[in-house]
Amino acid sequence: MNPTDPNAIIKNDHENVKIMLDAYLDMEFDQKLDQAEKISETLAVHMGMEEEIFYPEVEKLSAGEELISDAIEEHKEIKDHLLTILKTDDEDELDKHMKMMEKVLLHHIKEEESKMLTLSEEKLKNEHAVLAGRMLAYKASNKGKIFFDKLKDKIGI
């Protein structure tokens, strides 16, 4: 992964989550609970990084505003599923919400990669190195963890 390219950082996260979601399907229930928590945390850090660092830069672009409002809406849907996923101890409910969350997520990833990352490649290229540095710093700090904790606070766990 190129550490000076925000698009590469985002795509790398997307690929990692897809691999984790595939692995989930073959797991026993006990492992599924752990895996669902890991996936939730990975997604929370990723969404936090996007919402706090990457999206505000895209939003400043004329074509960016609508893309960002759609993306935030999809993040909200994903977070709603994560809240159920983190709370439940029922396998059917867990599977159901993981599947629904995955559907929204895959759509979101497709839109983000085809539209937002293309726009960023065209219009933010000069800022890419600085932006990528800020994104990696976010991931290395405890900010993503705080973002995840806030999500969990909503359901009191």
Ligand SMILES: [Fe+2]
């Ligand atoms: Fe993303």
